Amino acid sequence: MESELVIYNSLSRKKERFIPLLPGKVGMYVCGPTVYGDPHLGHARSAITFDTVYRYLTYLGYQVRYVRNITDVGHLEDEQAEQGEDKILKRARLEALEPMEVAQRYTNSYRKAMRSLNVTEPSIEPVASGHILEQIQIIKEILANGFAYEVEGSVYFDLHAYTHIYPYGQLTGRNIEEARNGSRNLSNQQEKKHPADFALWKKAGPEHLMKWESPWSWGFPGWHIECTAMSTKYLGLPFDIHGGGLDLKFPHHESEIAQSYAAFHQAPVNYWMHNNLVTLEGQKMAKSKGNFITLQELFSGDHFLLEHAYSPMTLRVLMLLAHYSSPLDFSNQALKAAESVYKKLMNGLALLPQLRSNEDQGSNEIDQEILTLCQRCKQEMDHDFNTASTISVLLELNSWMNKISKNDQLRPALATVEQLKNTYHAYVTNVLGLLPESQADERLASILDILINLRNKARQEKNYSLSDQIRAELANQGIQLLDSSLGEVQIKWE
RNA sequence: GGCUGUGUGGUCGAGUGGUGAGGCAGAAGCCUGCAAAGCUUCCGACGCGGGUUCGAGUCCCGCCACAGCCA
Numbered sequence: 386m387e388s389e390l391v392i393y394n395s396l397s398r399k400k401e402r403f404i405p406l407l408p409g410k411v412g413m414y415v416c417g418p419t420v421y422g423d424p425h426l427g428h429a430r431s432a433i434t435f436d437t438v439y440r441y442l443t444y445l446g447y448q449v450r451y452v453r454n455i456t457d458v459g460h461l462e463d464e465q466a467e468q469g470e471d472k473i474l475k476r477a478r479l480e481a482l483e484p485m486e487v488a489q490r491y492t493n494s495y496r497k498a499m500r501s502l503n504v505t506e507p508s509i510e511p512v513a514s515g516h517i518l519e520q521i522q523i524i525k526e527i528l529a530n531g532f533a534y535e536v537e538g539s540v541y542f543d544l545h546a547y548t549h550i551y552p553y554g555q556l557t558g559r560n561i562e563e564a565r566n567g568s569r570n571l572s573n574q575q576e577k578k579h580p581a582d583f584a585l586w587k588k589a590g591p592e593h594l595m596k597w598e599s600p601w602s603w604g605f606p607g608w609h610i611e612c613t614a615m616s617t618k619y620l621g622l623p624f625d626i627h628g629g630g631l632d633l634k635f636p637h638h639e640s641e642i643a644q645s646y647a648a649f650h651q652a653p654v655n656y657w658m659h660n661n662l663v664t665l666e667g668q669k670m671a672k673s674k675g676n677f678i679t680l681q682e683l684f685s686g687d688h689f690l691l692e693h694a695y696s697p698m699t700l701r702v703l704m705l706l707a708h709y710s711s712p713l714d715f716s717n718q719a720l721k722a723a724e725s726v727y728k729k730l731m732n733g734l735a736l737l738p739q740l741r742s743n744e745d746q747g748s749n750e751i752d753q754e755i756l757t758l759c760q761r762c763k764q765e766m767d768h769d770f771n772t773a774s775t776i777s778v779l780l781e782l783n784s785w786m787n788k789i790s791k792n793d794q795l796r797p798a799l800a801t802v803e804q805l806k807n808t809y810h811a812y813v814t815n816v817l818g819l820l821p822e823s824q825a826d827e828r829l830a831s832i833l834d835i836l837i838n839l840r841n842k843a844r845q846e847k848n849y850s851l852s853d854q855i856r857a858e859l860a861n862q863g864i865q866l867l868d869s870s871l872g873e874v875q876i877k878w879e
Numbered sequence: 880g881g882c883u884g885u886g887u888g889g890u891c892g893a894g895u896g897g898u899g900a901g902g903c904a905g906a907a908g909c910c911u912g913c914a915a916a917g918c919u920u921c922c923g924a925c926g927c928g929g930g931u932u933c934g935a936g937u938c939c940c941g942c943c944a945c946a947g948c949c950a
Contacts, residue, residue: 559882560881631946631947632947633948634883634948635947635949664946664947707891708892710885712885716890718890718903721904722890723891726901726902728916765893771894773893773894781900791918844912856914865915866915867914867915867916868911
């Protein structure tokens with residue numbers, strides 16, 4: 386397959402042509418959520434970004450194995466300093482639940498939210514607690530290769546030994562000697578040879594409920610090792626694409642790279658991709674900052690910053706309206722704009738079956754314009770998944786579709802119309818993952834037909850008070866009737 | 880202080896050195912019983928200062944602001 390796809394690789398800081406390791410196949414790993422709280426807008430951005438990557442690769446014909454993990458082994462509130470309480474454990478204490486109950490509860494709510502956003506389920510969704518043995522195995526490898534040391538039942542990654550052999554900090558431009566100079570001298574870090582060394586395995590204290598047996602102690606794995614274990618288990622080494630939020634670059638992804646070299650003497654990944662963050666009033670939106678809107682709050686409108694409820698598809702459009710690498714500031718105005726774009730795209734979808742073509746196969750200016758726009762959809766997506774540009778092209782196509790459907794003089798050739806229908810439908814639904822919301826069941830639809838017919842009859846008799854009453858009362862139920870100049874009535878659900 | 884990003888019209892937000900983004904808001908008109916949708920036109924921008932180039936929003940240097948990570 387000749388790929389024209391270009392991906393911005395965070396590691397090289399360059400746009401690179403995408404060439405998979407195996408022709409026609411792609412292995413992709415994305416850091417999923419730590420399940421200790423309700424899913425929020427930050428989760429949605431990462432999931433939608435990489436869902437779109439997955440969808441587009443699939444659309445291009447690749448067979449994609451998409452692994453997105455669930456972190457259900459708690460890591461600490463201040464991971465770098467290895468201080469604070471285990472996040473899941475803390476939640477369990479607050480809610481009086483078993484830690485695994487917490488993990489299950491928020492795994493469920495995450496999956497539910499992702500379904501509503503039409504985020505495709507990954508091919509494999511491994512949980513960290515189910516891969517303790519694999520993690521222990523890799524820690525053993527790293528110890529055997531001399532890049533880790535054991536102290537009091539805990540195992541730490543030995544950065545000093547590592548940097549003698551391998552470069553460290555390529556992803557985030559860090560160097561270990563600088564870190565040494567200004568590093569904090571915290572009492573609980575006494576075990577470490579170097580303050581920047583990170584835990585591979587931690588001995589569990591008596592308060593720790595989630596713990597496993599290992600050659601070193603009853604304890605739990607460090608945060609970074611789970612991704613190394615699960616990605617290599619299911620995707621091999623190296624694999625094609627590793628994704629995650631910008632906030633995970635350091636220390637998480639940097640450590641993954643180091644662990645891979647330390648255990649297997651090779652780089653884990655060819656292409657690193659990082660989505661930018663969602664900000665709220667210019668600040669990072671994160672649970673740990675108490676500055677966030679959950680997806681449930683957004684969908685119900687139950688948050689003081691929201692003017693009203695916004696649908697999952699509106700959120701999806703909002704996310705796709707910005708390039709994944711740009712910061713996205715969240716506001717009612719931005720949401721309203723997204724809502725409008727979503728409506729337009731869905732109106733276009735409903736319009737597709739009505740498009741008429743010309744029997745003559747003459748190619749005129751309209752045909753050229755439309756065919757060029759169809760090609761541009763692929764060009765824009767090929768250019769580092771530029772969904773914002775793709776949407777603008779689709780809106781231009783939409784504009785043509787409206788003109789064609791309302792003007793009998795404008796009739797492109799049959800082949801052009803077919804191309805337009807296929808492209809528009811594929812990009813809106815398959816690539817961008819946008820679907821019409823709230824479908825009516827058949828019975829309700831037939832009852833609606835009766836009402837619509839009654840209203841049309843009233844309109845023909847110029848009984849506008851009755852026709853407007855029917856329309857107004859349906860609108861109260863969230864069902865909007867939209868008349869068209871051709872006499873057809875469109876139904877819109879809210 | 881270090882590293883990595885980001886600065887584009889009233890607002891959100893694309894932009895791959897060569898007169899076009901697109902959405903929202905605003906203005907005018909067309910269509911329509913009205914409304915909605917749609918169509919046409921208008922409105923306007925590249926953080927600041929240098930440089931490279933025939934040509935810079937785009938490349939280079941410096942500065943400023945904001946964000947993230949680290950300290």
